[in-house]
Amino acid sequence: MRNWHGEGIWYGADYNPEQWPEQTWAEDVELMRRAGVNLVSVGIFSWALLEPTPGRYVFDWLDRAIDLLHDGGISVDLATATASPPPWLAHRHPETLPRRADGTVLWPGGRQAYCPSSPVFRDHSLALVEAVARRYARHAAVVLWHVSNELGCHNVHCYCDVSAEAFRRWLRERYGDLDSLNAAWGTAFWSQRYHDWAEINPPRTAPTFANPTQQLDFLRFSSDEQRAQLRAERELLNRLVPQPVTTNFMIGTGIKYLDYHSWASDVDVVANDHYLTAADPQPQVNLALAADHTRGVAGGAPWLLMEHSTSAVNWQPRNVAKTPGQMRRNSLAHVARGADGVLFFQWRASRAGAEKFHSALVPHAGPDTKVFREVCRLGADLRALAEVRGSRVDADVAILFDYEAWWGAELDSHPSVDVTYTDRLSALHAALWRAGITADVVHPSADLSRYRLVLAPTLYLVRDADADALRRFVEAGGTAVVTYFSGIVDEHDHIRLGGYPGAFRDLLGVRVEEFFPLRDGETVSLDDGARADVWTEWLHAEGAEVLAAYTDGPLPGVPALTRNAVGAGAAWYVGTRLDDDATDRLVARLLAETGVRPPVSAPAGVEVVRRRSADRSWLFVVNHTTEPARLAVSGVELLGGARCDGELEVPAGEVAVVREEPAPVPATA
Ligand code: GAL
Helix, strand or coil, X not given: CCCCCCCCCEEEEEECHHHCCHHHHHHHHHHHHHHCCCEEEECCCCHXXXXXXXXXXXXXXXXXXXXXXXXXXXEEEEECCCCCCCHHHHHHCHHHCCECCCCCECCCCCXXXXXXXXXXXXXXXXXXXXXXXXXXXXXXXXXXXXCCCCCCCCCCCCCXXXXXXXXXXXXXXXXXXHHHHHHHHCCCHHHXXXXXXXXXCCCCCCCCCCCXXXXXXXXXXXXXXXXXXXXXXXXXXXXXCCCCEECEECCCCCCCCCCHHHHHHHCCCCEEECCCCCCCCCHHHHHHHHHHHHHHHCCCCCEEEEECCCCCCCCCCCCCCCCCCHHHHHHHHHHHCCEEEEEECCXXXXXXXXCCCCCCCECCCCCCCHHHHHHHHHHHHHHHCHHHCCCEECCCEEEECCHHHHHHHCCCCCXXXXXXXHHHHHHHHHHHHHCCCCEEEECCCCCCCCCCEEEECCCCECCHHHHHHHHHHHHCCCEEEEECCCCCECCCCCECCCCECHXXXXXXXXXXXXXXXXXXXXXXXXXXXXXXXXXXXXXXXXXXXXXXXXXXXXXXXCEEEEEEEECCXXXXXXXXXXXXXXXHHHHHHHHHHHCCCCCCCCCCCEEEEEEECCCCEEEEEEECCCCCEEECCCEEECCCCCEECCCEEECCCCEEEEEECCCCCCCCC
């Protein structure tokens, strides 16, 4: 991995100078310096300007922009510019356009209108990467390369004939022969047996439910095709440039179809884009989940927040502006959770185009604005946090996350449309957030030995090796929690027979003989006072202790919550969808059992996260409430520069970062 760190925390934005007359550029650099910006992403959507006709490259404007930035002391994250092909590509090669499952062609005019499997697109894009790389490999401003942009954001699934051929190649590679494919896809069902590879297609719009394993494999293939573009560009860059390489992931914003856990090894630094959901009354909780997941994808290493917004976006139904202080809290919460860089989309708000109502660092109203003043304040904050760079986040809890389990869990023709993959993930993570506990969101194959508590929400699809790893974690003294609709199928989406939740039945000491999903809006009660909805099941405790049973609904008296002592640890099972109060109570019991505690106790709504290096630690305190918060902390508060001895006061809506003195001993030491 090439080093991507600078001297402190990176701070900046996408910078699109091509949208502005050159007179504006000098003012841009002057304002960037005023704000403390030290890194900008340049050239992301510049292909049509850099290569106006095939093979003719025009770099003079980009030379001038990068030189100007360099003169101003601002580093560049240089895009390969392949994010969106110029109109001439589709005009000359219409077969590069992507198609939906029903055959609809997606035309140019927006962005990303290319088939990810198109060799024509690949060749043209790599030629561009090579030209840009050769031009700027030695430019002193360039510290990082930015492959494409949000690969697969709009074109992840293409069903055209070129994609069909690529899918067949991918399947041959995976299965070797047709018998294996037929077995994996269960084609004995509904007369689907294939006798020739040429008969196989992507799961195009069909009269009824398409084969689920065909669907799952197509999702795997599609993620791999996007990843292939990343790998092809990175390999080329690695040959031509000395700097590190990244691309921006979209973890935690509902983007489902890119298996980022498998992509992480293809970048020198994991970079993520995160936007708040305006309709969410507590968006800081989802932000924390996205950041915890990004850190999990990065294997616990620091990562880069490549994009978020200073205020409103433009692509939601109602684009709510950030209130004063919210952007600062958002940014520093990302840093608390492992980001060593805070960048935004975009530097200057556009005059034209589809994103002209998206916020920026420099709004339409100019620098004399709340947004730009907050931008300058954040720049000063991040400068004061330089020493935090490279440190890691403390977490004793892991939540397992697998994109393939997500894909599988939400295929069609399942017991209930109300069972969605991220529902329990969000609910459990939010309960931990409320309890002040930081969790890593990791792939089931991650090393679990450093955790005390591991949660497996809705892990519908699980491999044998990953189920075994969870068992070993428990045997060695860990506490695991599995929620309903987990362990149901293997990697081919075949049911694990003998009773649910197949892969975890023995570990949990339970056997489910039948699912009893609830009707829309129907609720049930448990004999410990909990309320639940969506899901119940006919569960037998086979070794597990029953902690709560239903008092009503379709299964009165049947166990709903169980705990099984295994080896030196315990495995809990939650067979229904507990409401938030009951989830909070469950989490409180789990924390008491495992001894996991927040870094310091804090009032509700005050987020506290600890980062730690070999010999120092920093406590981030983000006060999301409208009241001042007092915490028992000693050390130096870096944003204000004052010492605190035993008591830290953080005013309403403010953030504090304390270098703790003395640094506390890690809980696991
Ligand atoms: C991201 C994208 C940016 C911009 C931004 C707006 O998805 O990478 O180019 O479109 O969203 O929020």
